Amino acid sequence: MQIRPPFTVALALVASLAASAVHAKGPATTNEAATARYFAQLVDGKAPQQAALTLFFAQMPKGGDLHHHYSGALYAEQYVDFLDKQGLCVNKVTYRIETDKNVIEAERALPAAQRNCLSSAELYADDQTYREVLQRWSSKDFDNHGAIQPPPDRQFFQTFGFFGPVSNANFAEGLQTLKQRAVLENVSYIETMFKLAPFKGDKQFDAAAWQVAGDDAAFDALLRRQQQALEQDAAFNGSVKDYVTKIESAAAGIDDAEFTMRYQAYVLRLLGPSQVFSSMVAGFKAVAQSPLIVGVNIVGQESQMVSMRDYALHMKMFRFLKRQYPDVKVALHAGELALGDVPPEGLKFHIDQAVNIALADRIGHGIDLAHEKNALALLQKMKAAKVPVEINLTSNSFINGIRDDNHPVTLYRKFGVPFVISTDDAGVTRHDLSHEYVLFASRYRPDYAEVKRLSYASIAYAFLPAAQRARLTLQLDQRFARFEAAIVALSSSTTPPGRPAARLR
Incomplete structure (x- = not known):
């Protein structure tokens, strides 16, 4: 059962007619059931099929992302790109962005080998410093690098102090x-x-x-x-x-x-x-x-x-x-x-x-x-x-x-x-x-019904007027119809490792 936001009378009629048209001959219902059976294979057994689940969810319409921080959503690599746009540089000792124009000008007057403050291009050329920047500005390599590091919560919240000067622009x-x-x-x-x-x-x-x-x-x-x-x-x-x-x-x-x-x-x-x-x-x-x-x-x-x-x-x-x-x-x-x-x-x-x-x-x-x-x-x-x-x-x-x-x-x-x-x-x-x-x-x-409901829930609980939620919901209906048809085509020609082929029709 899909979670639906309140509709106006007109929008409800449009949605109802569209759904009737899609389901009149039954392929959407058939494809949904087949997709559910295929998904059950991916999560069944001793261990879920991680790679297959990644493929599945990369293709699946996911509605919305309702808990999303702009500054924390951009990857550190893009913040490095922003340095040159703002005429800033990164101190290769502290890995922090230098914003004092006098310091930046003094650094630029030095020969390249003597600079402690690096531009975007210079940072890319200095792989050791660049990698350290990514590790300080995000969780990159946190679980697999051997450097001394702060506790995870401190690591996470400290990142915003590093890239703050460029996250507040562009x-x-x-x-x-x-x-x-x-x-x-x-x-x-x-x-x-x-x-x-x-x-x-x-x-x-x-x-x-x-x-x-x-x-x-x-x-x-x-x-x-x-x-x-x-x-x-x-x-x-x-x-x-x-x-x-x-x-x-x-x-x-x-x-x-x-x-x-x-x-x-x-x-x-x-x-x-x-x-x-x-x-x-x-x-x-x-x-x-x-x-x-x-x-x-x-x-x-x-x-x-x-x-x-x-x-x-x-x-x-x-x-x-x-x-x-x-x-x-x-x-x-x-x-x-x-x-x-x-x-x-x-x-x-x-x-x-x-x-x-x-x-x-x-x-x-x-x-x-x-x-x-x-x-x-x-x-x-x-x-x-x-x-x-x-x-x-x-x-x-x-x-x-x-x-x-x-x-x-x-x-x-x-x-x-x-x-x-x-x-x-x-x-x-x-x-x-x-x-x-x-x-x-x-x-x-x-089961597949639950993950599909979650996708619809992310639109139903969006802070949007009812008419806009209705439009996005109808759009999600259409995207799921295409997705489920594609999964049926995919799963008809593949069998998850160690699983018998499913009868999809």
């Missing part, structure tokens, strides 16, 4: 790369966390926020006064307008008949309360100002001291703004924690507060579920309210060591909580959406 080119890569692996929609929403600090607000944090009425009153001050701040409102303009400019030329991209404003949870709240206000205002910006998120390592200290504060800020902007969608990183990342009591409430206080429409990661104090009621609430979880298998394995039967996707499946498969930061951890489906299939042995 947006149009970066988005085009992500689009082309998505099209090549049959992904029709991306919802990316694109740019940090602008913010403004206020030390008086910070002090007051911590003082009244336990009194909801007093805290809401404080937020209301601060919001009113921001609304009257011409410079702040100008920064929001500029923010929207930059996103709309970068997005020009991305959408076409086969591919759609939308953008989430995000807030950094590592900042002070006034900066976080003002950034939230900017994010909600940006969504209200542009149809291309479809939601607000909060990012940053959840186990950091500031993230843990202010977590409840941030959830109450979201609640305050969500009540004022009920149509603005919110997807929150919540529960991206494993046993040992923080003291045990820190694992007890993050997803619960994101759902029940911040009123999140989607949850990102959600891996501390089994430790949550209110876990059973939370599962029931998420199922009933259709609050999906964005599952990021590679990321959770690399950063938090959560994988296989220890991953709570097993619980979400068991209790009927909706979820989608997504990438998180595919450039940093060097994978793609097809690989995430391969991991899901090889670890949890779903």
Whole structure:
């Protein structure tokens, strides 16, 4: 059964007529059943057929990628290319980007053999330094190189500090790369966390926020006064307008008949309360100002001291703004924690507060579920309210060591909580959406109907108007019809190793 978004009457009629036309003679149904039997062969037995699953999912339409960070999605190699575009260089000792123009000019005046700061071309010519850069700027070779290295979570989050000076520019080119890569692996929609929403600090607000944090009425009153001050701040409102303009400019030329991209404003949870709240206000205002910006998120390592200290504060800020902007969608990183990342009591409430206080429409990661104090009621609430979880298998394995039967996707499946498969930061951890489906299939042995539902779910739970979700769903119907016909042709002429040939018709 495919997951469908709400249709308007007209769009429902169009979809129904199209489906009737496809199924009138039965080939689509036959091909779907044959594809299901072929897929069952790939996941059956003692070990799944990894190469065959990779081939299968590379071809399969995957709908959308709903948990996607722009800066972490680009591969480090492209960030190296961006150096020369911005006239920057990389220090061959620290592997960091030099942005001081005086230092760069002084380096360029030196003979090539004496330079410590390398351009893109010079970096490519210095293979040892180039390889080190890729290892510092991503997880490349993390599992197979013998150099002294930081713990995985530190390695992951430190990468953003290395490539930050170039990830904050060249947006149009970066988005085009992500689009082309998505099209090549049959992904029709991306919802990316694109740019940090602008913010403004206020030390008086910070002090007051911590003082009244336990009194909801007093805290809401404080937020209301601060919001009113921001609304009257011409410079702040100008920064929001500029923010929207930059996103709309970068997005020009991305959408076409086969591919759609939308953008989430995000807030950094590592900042002070006034900066976080003002950034939230900017994010909600940006969504209200542009149809291309479809939601607000909060990012940053959840186990950091500031993230843990202010977590409840941030959830109450979201609640305050969500009540004022009920149509603005919110997807929150919540529960991206494993046993040992923080003291045990820190694992007890993050997803619960994101759902029940911040009123999140989607949850990102959600891996501390089994430790949550209110876990059973939370599962029931998420199922009933259709609050999906964005599952990021590679990321959770690399950063938090959560994988296989220890991953709570097993619980979400068991209790009927909706979820989608997504990438998180595919450039940093060097994978793609097809690989995430391969991991899901090889670890949890779903049937074809389930993986197909997941593809449709990634459109059903997208932060898009109903008409746009209906269009993408109809497009997905057509893509699956072609895919299943191609799989039947492929599987009719091949037999998985050690398996008897399946009767497909």
